[in-house]
Amino acid sequence: MSLPSNLMPNEGSPEWMNKGDNAWQLTAATLVGLQSIPGLVILYGSIVKKKWAVNSAFMALYAFAAVLVCWVGWGYRMSFGEKLVFFWGRPAVALDQKFLLNQAFLGMFPTATMVFFQFVFAGITLILIAGALLGRMNFHAWMLFVPLWLTFSYTIGAFSVWCPDGWLAKLGVIDYSGGYVIHLSSGVAGFTAAYWVGPRTTKDRESFPPNNIILMLAGAGLLWMGWTGFNGGDPYIISIDASLAVLNTHVCAATSLLVWLFLDILFFRKPSVIGAIQGMITGLVCITPAAGVVQSWAAILMGILSGSIPWYTMMVLHKKIWFLKQVDDTMAVFHSHAIAGTLGGILTGLFAEPKLNRIFYDVPDWEKYIGLAYGFQTGRTTAGFRQMGVQLAGILFIIVLNVITTSLICMLIGLIVPLRLSEEDLEVGDDAIHGEQAYALWGDGQKFENSKHNSIYDIEESSSTLPKAARELQMT
Structure with a gap:
């Protein structure tokens, strides 16, 4: 019996390509792209003081465009290409049709799809870093920071954790969709860069109200719904594991939001909208390294912890620890991404379920992937402790990598242009930097x-x- 004509292989649809997988992968990539453009553009432009709306939104827009050009120029193959050293790939372009039209290193779709899918992850990572720097970073310094950090930090983390030749990947670290490569990296790098750039003006630090809470919620909603592609696309196949990852993602996010909300009401007597958004983000970040390898009851537990532990570090510890108070992290990415990402990585090491790992990884040595809880349950405690050790090693590597590379990059840029805007420009904001303002008071601008x-x-x-x-x- 022959295949239907629309399923027959041809030059444009080779035998190795699965049309459904390719369609979903492109859709998932677009959903992740929408998290940045317009999601975080709207969120950043709305959550800041009115005089910083244009600059904050434009930092995100610029990063998205700059990352794409660098990604196809050298970044993709440094992250997923031929090994240069054990933690880094060899730079090369990803622009030739012979390379792009061949089957990707994983999945039944072309490399062009994989390049685009991995780009939107790289793009959002830089935009998340920008969240720590809003309201004072020199835009020209940001223009230099984006390609340098992508080249000398992101590619190392991505190759080490995600590339089959990476040393952490070979050890068996579980990072389903970027809890380490994206969120822990951006949280640590953002906090480190905020230290080097310096704080906002005293007036802005004391009073920094959102200029449009409704639009802020719209940006947050795009971020949340876009996470369907963020975690649902990482099996690289339309599978039952992708479906579970999507459900776990939203269950954890909703639980985390509610826990954060209840804590705000309990301690501050007010149901904070900004607090609810923070709880949503910490839940999404926490579930990301575990999305398709934990059961849904574990996603609920992770949501409870991601709504409470980062709440405590942000609302209580941050005010008590001297060093944290010295660093002006505008969007609190240290708590919402570094703390939540670390929490997610540790809980993945605890709750990763063997059968789900087998489905997701589909490799001969899948048995090495086992959460500590299941190690106790099945009598494989040594394997469980090993997994937890690998998870902690990955966390330590990403932290050290980003503190060192981000510091060196900031020091280098500081020799070329000032990292921080002048005091005069800080007082004026958007109009001084871009000659534009977000809102006209009446017609014709x-x-x-x-x-x-x-x-x-x-x-x-x-x-x-x-x-x-x-x-x-x-x-x-």
Whole structure:
């Protein structure tokens, strides 16, 4: 019996390609891309003070574009290509059709799909780092930071943990979808970079209200729903494990959000919207290294812990530890990504279920992947402790890597351009940096507020074009 004509292999659809897997992988990649563009662009542009809305959103937009060009130029093959050393790949372009149209190193789809899928993960990592630097980093310094950090930090973490030739991958570290490579990396790198860049102005640190809470929720919603592709795409196949990963992702996020909300109400008597978003993010981060290798009851437990432990470190410990108070981490990425990512990695080492690991990894030595809890249950305690040790080794490696590389990159950039904006520009914000403001007060984009680009004369000259009510307000 022959296949239907639409399933017959041809030059554009070779025998090794699964059309369903390829379609899902491209869809999952797009969902992850939407987390950044427009998700985090909207979230960052809305959660900051009005004068920083344009700059914060544009830092995310720039990073997304710059990472893609660097990724196809050299980043992808440094992360997933031929081994240069045990922790790093050899740089090479990913632009030739002969390379891109061949089967990917994993999965039944072309390398072009894999390049795009892995790019959106690299892109969001840099954007998460930006969250720690909002409201004071020199944009020109950020333009240099993005390609340098991608090249000398992200590619090392990705190759070591995810590439089959990477040393942590060979040891058997479990990082299902980026708890180490993306979230722990961005949390540590963001906090380290925030130390080198320096703080916002005293006025901004004391008062930094969101300029649009409704839009902030819209950006957060795109981030949450986009996580379906973030964790659901990492089996590289349409499988029962992908379905479980998606369900676990949302269960953990919802549980974490509710726990954080209840803690805010219990201790501060107010149900904070920003707090709920933080709880959502910590839940998503915590489940990421475990999404498809733990049972759903474990996802609930992980949500309880991810909604409480980062809450405690952010709301209590941060105010007591001197060093944490000295570093101005605008979006608290240290707590929401570094702490939550570390927690997720440890809990993965505890709850990873052997059968789910077999389904996900589908390799001859799958038995080495076993959570400590199941090691006790099955009498394989040595294997369980080994897995926990590998998880901790991965955490330590990512922390040391990012503290060192991020510090060196910041020091190098500081020799070329200032890392921090001038005090004058910090007072003005968007208008000083970009010559643009997020919100016009009335039609046609006229500005009523005085700025370094507007004189009193300019305002008086343009007042005849303002609505009557605005002119009367101006006269008073």
